[in-house]
Amino acid sequence: MAFYDGLFETLGLREWCDAGSSGGPMTMAQLLARKSGVGGEDGAPAPATPFLQTPFPSLDALNEACPAVTRTRDMTDGVENAFLAIKDPLKVVLDPITQPLSWALNGSLSVFETVPWFILIPLLAALVWYASRSIGLVAFVIVSFLFFGFIDHYIYAVQTLSIIFVCTLICVALGVPLGIAMSRSDAMQRGMIPVLDMLQTLPTFVYLIPLIFLFSVTEPKLYGIAIILYAIVPVVRLTDLGIRLVDKDVIEAADAFGMTDRQKLWGVQVPLALPNIMAGVNQTIMMSLAMVVIASLVSAPGLGVLVLRGIRNLELGVGLVSGFGIVLLAVLLDRVTKAALSRINVSQRA
Amino acid sequence: MTQDPIISIKGLYKIFGPDAKSKIALVQNGMGKDELLETHGHVLGLRDIDIDIAQGKVTVIMGLSGSGKSTLIRHLNRLIDPTAGEVVVNGEDVLQYDETRLRALRQQTMSMVFQKFALLPHRTVLENAGMSRRVRGEDQDTADAEGGKWLDRVGLGGNGGQYPHQLSGGMQQRVGIARALASDSPIMLMDEAFSALDPLIRTDMQDLLLELQNELHKTIVFITHDLDEALKLADHLVILKDGAIIQQGEPQHILLNPADPYIEDFVSDINRARVLRVRSVMQPPHTNGFDFSGTVDGNATLESLIELSGGDTNCCYKVADDGIDIGVLDMKDLVRALVPARPSSENGVEAR
Numbered sequence: 219m220a221f222y223d224g225l226f227e228t229l230g231l232r233e234w235c236d237a238g239s240s241g242g243p244m245t246m247a248q249l250l251a252r253k254s255g256v257g258g259e260d261g262a263p264a265p266a267t268p269f270l271q272t273p274f275p276s277l278d279a280l281n282e283a284c285p286a287v288t289r290t291r292d293m294t295d296g297v298e299n300a301f302l303a304i305k306d307p308l309k310v311v312l313d314p315i316t317q318p319l320s321w322a323l324n325g326s327l328s329v330f331e332t333v334p335w336f337i338l339i340p341l342l343a344a345l346v347w348y349a350s351r352s353i354g355l356v357a358f359v360i361v362s363f364l365f366f367g368f369i370d371h372y373i374y375a376v377q378t379l380s381i382i383f384v385c386t387l388i389c390v391a392l393g394v395p396l397g398i399a400m401s402r403s404d405a406m407q408r409g410m411i412p413v414l415d416m417l418q419t420l421p422t423f424v425y426l427i428p429l430i431f432l433f434s435v436t437e438p439k440l441y442g443i444a445i446i447l448y449a450i451v452p453v454v455r456l457t458d459l460g461i462r463l464v465d466k467d468v469i470e471a472a473d474a475f476g477m478t479d480r481q482k483l484w485g486v487q488v489p490l491a492l493p494n495i496m497a498g499v500n501q502t503i504m505m506s507l508a509m510v511v512i513a514s515l516v517s518a519p520g521l522g523v524l525v526l527r528g529i530r531n532l533e534l535g536v537g538l539v540s541g542f543g544i545v546l547l548a549v550l551l552d553r554v555t556k557a558a559l560s561r562i563n564v565s566q567r568a
Numbered sequence: 569m570t571q572d573p574i575i576s577i578k579g580l581y582k583i584f585g586p587d588a589k590s591k592i593a594l595v596q597n598g599m600g601k602d603e604l605l606e607t608h609g610h611v612l613g614l615r616d617i618d619i620d621i622a623q624g625k626v627t628v629i630m631g632l633s634g635s636g637k638s639t640l641i642r643h644l645n646r647l648i649d650p651t652a653g654e655v656v657v658n659g660e661d662v663l664q665y666d667e668t669r670l671r672a673l674r675q676q677t678m679s680m681v682f683q684k685f686a687l688l689p690h691r692t693v694l695e696n697a698g699m700s701r702r703v704r705g706e707d708q709d710t711a712d713a714e715g716g717k718w719l720d721r722v723g724l725g726g727n728g729g730q731y732p733h734q735l736s737g738g739m740q741q742r743v744g745i746a747r748a749l750a751s752d753s754p755i756m757l758m759d760e761a762f763s764a765l766d767p768l769i770r771t772d773m774q775d776l777l778l779e780l781q782n783e784l785h786k787t788i789v790f791i792t793h794d795l796d797e798a799l800k801l802a803d804h805l806v807i808l809k810d811g812a813i814i815q816q817g818e819p820q821h822i823l824l825n826p827a828d829p830y831i832e833d834f835v836s837d838i839n840r841a842r843v844l845r846v847r848s849v850m851q852p853p854h855t856n857g858f859d860f861s862g863t864v865d866g867n868a869t870l871e872s873l874i875e876l877s878g879g880d881t882n883c884c885y886k887v888a889d890d891g892i893d894i895g896v897l898d899m900k901d902l903v904r905a906l907v908p909a910r911p912s913s914e915n916g917v918e919a920r
Contacts, residue, residue, distance in 0.1 A: 471686035474645055475700050475751065476674030489690045 350557030378520030397457025460494025580653030585610030631808035694728035700751030
């Protein structure tokens with residue numbers, strides 16, 4: 219019958235196999251096989267499997283020969299059940315911890331939404347001026363937001379901006395101390411790097427799957443966590459790198475003059491690593507912007523919602539215009555943070 | 569050396585490697601640097617170093633790169649911890665210090681000047697100069713006042729508001745010196761402080777250092793690979809090779825009585841007339857049959873004497889210090905001293 223029958227026969231496990239037979243629903247492959255009349259259960263003799271078509275001894279293939287072996291489907295079921303089993307205790311812990319994130323996101327959204335456009339735009343312009351001291355950039359920001367307003371995308375753009383604002387702040391607040399800790403301990407660095415690698419390479423949708431089970435889809439912290447997990451990586455990495463790259467001679471001088479660790483950290487290492495840390499913040503902003511579209515699947519407001527509408531309803535124009543809006547926002551944020559970064563660089567280094 | 573040394577290094581060993589402690593015995597039994605590296609994979613940094621550093625004097629530690637001189641100076645303020653041995657500063661073994669006392673030592677007793685300046689690039693020159701004060705927790709005004717005072721002293725009074733990268737190398741090192749002086753510590757460690765500078769600037773800086781030293785009488789430990797610099801600055805010269813001291817003593821003495829072919833090679837290239845002083849080549853005072861052409865100072869260089877005598881080797885001079893006769897100089901001795909001598913045991917070579 220099945221290819222691996224012989225294996226279980228020779229191992230003398232036939233009885234164990236049959237005893238463990240649980241039946242269970244058929245897989246699609248089994249169904250198709252039965253439909254086309256191939257396979258054992260009709261009584262028709264199965265043709266011998268040619269050598270070149272030897273199936274990989276996977277769970278499903280082994281299950282065919284020995285029903286006691288679990289199928290892959292049962293394995294994923296197991297993962298699901300395990301997750302569901304720890305879900306409730308996990309929720310008891312995580313829910314209160316992450317609740318402030320919901321408040322922050324909601325609070326920031328309502329502030330950004332209630333401040334009228336004729337106040338918010340000058341405010342943003344002033345902020346850009348403070349960070350970059352560049353007239354051109356300020357003009358670019360004002361024109362962009364007037365354009366958003368003109369095509370009735372202003373409120374969406376502001377919502378997206380609000381989410382990025384909160385998430386970036388939290389990324390910096392968590393990521394910089396984490397990076398500092400990594401730079402001070404090699405063990406910590408060895409432990410963190412695989413985690414960071416995983417966060418960076420995990421497909422973005424995969425973040426959402428467990429989060430959907432943990433929190434209700436209507437809660438802002440759901441997308442907040444997803445964005446933060448995805449976007450925190452560069453700021454952690456570059457803080458660690460920046461501090462490790464600080465000139466060894468300067469560190470030695472700091473030691474030779476008897477600086478305490480704290481004096482060294484805040485007086486020498488962090489200021490000298492600041493260009494790298496700022497580069498990390500820039501990357502963090504860019505990555506949270508990338509995540510905003512995906513986060514709109516789980517009720518994140520903003521331009522992402524429009525992109526999603528474009529995809530779902532095949533409204534080509536809506537999708538393209540809002541997509542362009544996200545690009546515009548990205549360029550804007552990138553230019554402003556880069557300008558701020560270069561200002562730091564000039565005031566510090568040769 | 570009559571007074572007690574302010575720093576005394578005794579039996580210092582440094583071996584770099586994962587299991588340095590266990591290799592000490594091998595080195596003490598005479599295993600060399602190359603053999604240790606080849607058979608045990610450990611690098612011998614320093615071997616049995618004994619130096620007494622006198623208060624108020626300039627002690628120069630000289631050696632080529634890889635001789636362990638920068639490693640040695642870092643043992644004094646424990647930027648590097650030794651594998652074995654003692655470093656006694658003001659009568660206390662600094663190796664027994666805990667972190668707090670070590671920090672106090674670095675803040676109060678020893679300051680350091682670095683080859684690559686190592687100024688804080690994000691602070692102004694004035695802030696850099698006052699850094700040691702600020703590290704100690706003194707207020708902004710004191711730090712700026714002290715920093716400014718020493719910046720003036722090294723000739724950078726007007727540059728306080730600039731950033732280090734806006735200054736030339738020589739000016740940056742002046743800031744480095746001002747920073748070390750502003751800490752008001754009795755001991756100054758200078759790690760190849762002038763090696764990164766142009767020759768002309770370097771001469772300026774050496775003169776500046778001597779001028780400051782005449783006034784301040786700090787205990788200076790100076791590292792260099794340049795013999796001319798060493799001879800110019802040193803009251804006490806220590807020559808290192810492969811992590812071990814091969815000769816130490818008064819520089820004039822080493823020049824006239826090199827203990828080792830290695831040192832002979834070293835000293836053969838320098839301008840002896842400019843470096844040697846009359847007191848080192850004179851004979852004890854006597855009057856038999858000499859017709860003195862004049863009186864010279866004991867600290868005059870041979871070069872100045874050759875100029876004075878017009879090259880006449882028949883001249884003879886009375887040597888005096890503050891009007892007291894201390895010896896007699898025959899020009900023939902002087903000329904003989906200009907040719908490097910072969911080392912011989914009867915010269916009473918001081919080698920440890």
